[in-house]
Amino acid sequence: MFNSAKELIRTIGINREIVDGIPTGFERFDQMTGGLHKNELLLLSASRRMGRTTLALSIANNLLARNIPVAVFTPGMGRQDVVERMHAASIPLNLRQLRAGLLSKDNFAKLTARLAGLAASPLWLDDSVTVSCETIFTQTSALYSQLHKAKQTLGLLIIDDVQLILTDNKLRINKILFELKKLAIRLNIPVLATVRLPDPPKNDLGMQPPMIYDLREAGISDEHTDTVAFFYRPEYFSREDTSLRGMANIIIAKQAKGPLGWVHLNFEHEYVRLVNPSKIK
Helix, strand or coil, X not given: CCCCHHHHHHHHHHHCCCCCCECCCCHHHHHHHCCECCCCEEEEEEXXXXXXHHHHHHHHHHHHCCCCCEEEECCCCCHHHHHHHHHHHHCCCCHHHHHHCCCCHHHHHHHHHHHHHHHHCCEEEECCCCCCHHHHHHHHHHHHHHHHHCCCCCCEEEECCHHHHCCCCHHHHHXXXXXXXHHHHHHCCXXXXXXXXXXXXXXXXXXXXXXXXXXXHCCCCCCCCCEEEEEECHXXXXXXXXXXXXXXXXXXXXXXXXXXXXXXXXXXXCCCEEECHHHCC
């Protein structure tokens, strides 16, 4: 029991910074959200080519670095592309040089070591183009049971992106989000789902950051989500402004248990990855 209102307020102030979920590896995001929580659905939205897949794979890499099992469904990207991007980001290596086979002996040795490590890492990747909602549920449930028998826990399920396992019927998008929330509860795991947004309208100041309103205007409901976050890189719309290069932001637009606001990150173009500002190379 707390002896006074002041003690209660002080304790709440301290605990607000505690990460009681699974850390994403992005420090400020984890401080604001408490990390990834079991039973919860995190919806990550961004307009085309903004980098929502980069953010999702960066989170996956950060969990794998701590040997936390991750399952990823990527109907919009082939296995080789996904693995190359994860290699480049984690080693790190220049992604273009990796894809072209133009690696130095030192970097080739790093890649060889990484390949050996990845073979043993707890990553399950499905790049089936025709993946269905039922397939996701069946395979994830089977993986959950497999890990449970080995006394392990699935740390995160990622679906990138939701629209690619559906038709253009917007009602079905909301239905799948509802089903993903049910899956999170049933398996007691965090689920991260990405969705594409149309490009925001132009104004005198350039392109506006996305908001919940934009999600709803696109016919996507946040009703069944626990957290809604947008990914925004201002340099994408103002490439002539070199001061914006590398700036990236996660905008936490909805969460029931914590504050809303912006999380500033750095986008490293060479490695196609996101890092905390304190880790800028």
